[in-house]
Amino acid sequence: MNTHALIVPKQEIDTVWLMVSGFVDAALQHSNHEIDTDTVYSYLKDGRMNLWVLAMEEGAVMGAVVTEFIKYPLMNVCRIVALGGHRMEVWLHHVSEIEAWAREHDCSRMDTMCRIGFEKRIKHLGYAKDYIHMGKAL
Numbered sequence: 001m002n003t004h005a006l007i008v009p010k011q012e013i014d015t016v017w018l019m020v021s022g023f024v025d026a027a028l029q030h031s032n033h034e035i036d037t038d039t040v041y042s043y044l045k046d047g048r049m050n051l052w053v054l055a056m057e058e059g060a061v062m063g064a065v066v067t068e069f070i071k072y073p074l075m076n077v078c079r080i081v082a083l084g085g086h087r088m089e090v091w092l093h094h095v096s097e098i099e100a101w102a103r104e105h106d107c108s109r110m111d112t113m114c115r116i117g118f119e120k121r122i123k124h125l126g127y128a129k130d131y132i133h134m135g136k137a138l
Contacts, residue, residue, distance in 0.1 A: 002057040005065075005094035007101065010047045017041060020053055020064035027066075027084035031113075040066055040082065049081060052098060054091040062091050067098060069105065078102035080112035088121065095125055 008016055025037040043049040044066070054063035063085020070077040078098070085091070099110055112127070 001090050003054060003062065003091040003094065004057065005091070005097050006053050006055065008044075008051040008053055010045055013041070013044045013051060016051070016053055016061070019061045020051065023064040023084035024066060024082045027082035030118075035081070043068070052094075054085060054094055061085075062087055065095070065098060067102070069107065070111075075109055076105070076107045077109045077111055078105070078107040080110065083112070092121065092125070095122070 021037060021041070024040055028035065028037060028040070040049060044051050049066050049068045052065040052067065053061055054065070055061045064082070065080060066082040068079050068081055070079050078101075080095075080098075102110060110127075111130070112122075
């Protein structure tokens, strides 16, 4: 099954948003609700975040990845904010294209905050647990 990953320019977000917003929303349901789908949409539109669409050759959309750049004093990081879709085993390897794009944008690291169960899905791509993020609702 041939698939491809495409980054969507911010001025074209509206052309694909209805096809991918469900994937983004489903991914964010596994978060601590630091951000919602409407805010992601706004950040995509103003260029603070980037949208990647994963599709089959004939155009059927299978997933979406949202990324953002984090500028730390000693390094730039490309963070995966949301990753979701169906049949991930068919398209998840395209994360390597996002990594190459991140290197082209002066990033020396990729990271993501994901649920514990997702660790096994991306471990084969070279992602490893760096530390444990802990929190408490106030």
